Amino acid sequence: MLAAERRDHLLGLLTREGKIVAKDVAADLGISEDSVRRDLRDLAAEGLCQRVYGGALPVSPAVVDYAARQAVTPDGKRKVAAVAAALVPPGGAVILDGGTTALAVARALPRDLACTVITHSPTITAALIDHPKAELYLLGGRIFKHSAVACGAAAVEAAQNVSADLCLLGVTGVHAEAGLTTGDAEEAAMKRALAARAADTYVLASSEKIGTASRFRVLPWSEVSGLITDADPDHETVEAVRALGVEIMAAGG
Template sequence: MLAAERRDYLLGVLTEEGKIVAKDIAERLGLSDDSVRRDLRELAAEGLCQRVYGGALPASPAIADYATRRQVAPASKQKVATAAAGLIRPGSTVILDGGTTTLALAQALPANLDCTVITHSPTIATALVEHPTAEVFLLGGKIFKHSAVACGSAAVEAAQQISADLCLLGVTGVHPEAGLTTGDPDEAAMKRALAARSADTYILASTEKIGAASRYRVLPWEEISGLITDAPPANPVITQLAQHGTNIVAA
């Protein structure tokens, strides 16, 4: 089998089965494990898969730059945002992560909702400037331009001084085995710092993030209160997560 044919075959397996186990593929094709791993490295370098121990998973489309991500599945994100807004109670304090789904959430907050919003995203804070009853606190630090959020030691230290009733986090990948992931280690650390300061943490995940993975893990499943998604209940990933006890909030 030519290299181009192997590439197409691997991408087909990734689409149909949702993952690649290098050892199994090597046996199917009569290749060495090293040959398959080399092919996976090349695909990963092109952003076509996310390598994990023993194989690969679908790469998340949410690792693109911020402007590009705003154009990805806006209707799906709006559904998730609307469902998440319903969790915010009058008088409560909520931490809003950065990202395009949380931006949709900020814009979806009812005008008469009296609440306190804490965020490390200048974009989220700006979106809420005109909100008549939401009090907004912006956490400072070095701006990570890819996601338009403050990250790094100063931002983490600022997060450690707050507390909230609810934290709503975005991720780039949701997978039963790879977990809840994102594409940058500092951003992952900031998300953990925010979640640690809240009584409840929910993950916002539009359909395109379900079954995908990025490089850095954010939180283990047992540390979240639920997953808000518009992915259908029959989605194999959603079914598996529900069977393992994850609270799925349908958007």
């Protein structure tokens, strides 16, 4: 099989099965695992897959820059945001992650809701300036422009000095085996720091993130209270996450 044919075969597997297992492909095609791994490296370099131990997973479309992400499934993000916003209790404190789905959550919060919002996102803060009863706490640090959030040691230290009832966390990849992932190591560390300061953590995941993976792991499923998604309830990944004991909050309709 020519290299171009192997490439098409691998991309087809990724589309049909949602993953590539290198040893299985090698056995099916009668080639070495090294050849498969080289092909996967090439595909990953083009942004067509996310390499993981033993093979590859679909790459998340949510790794593009912040401005471009605002155009990715905006309707799905609004549906997820509506469900997430309803979780914020009157008088409660919520840690609101950065990113485009979290921004949709901020915009979905009732303008007269009395609550405390803790965030490391200047855009989230700006979106809530005209909410008269919302107390806003902005955690500072180095600004990671890809997601318009503060990251780094200073931001993580600031996060360790707050606490909240609820953390609404954004990720770029949601996969039963790979877990919750994002594309930057410092951002992943910041997300862990935020989630650790809340009684409950709910993950915001519009459908394009389901079944995909990015390079850096954020949290294991054991540390998550629930997943809010507009993906099909029968989606293989959604069913697998539910089987792990994670509450699935449907954001359809």
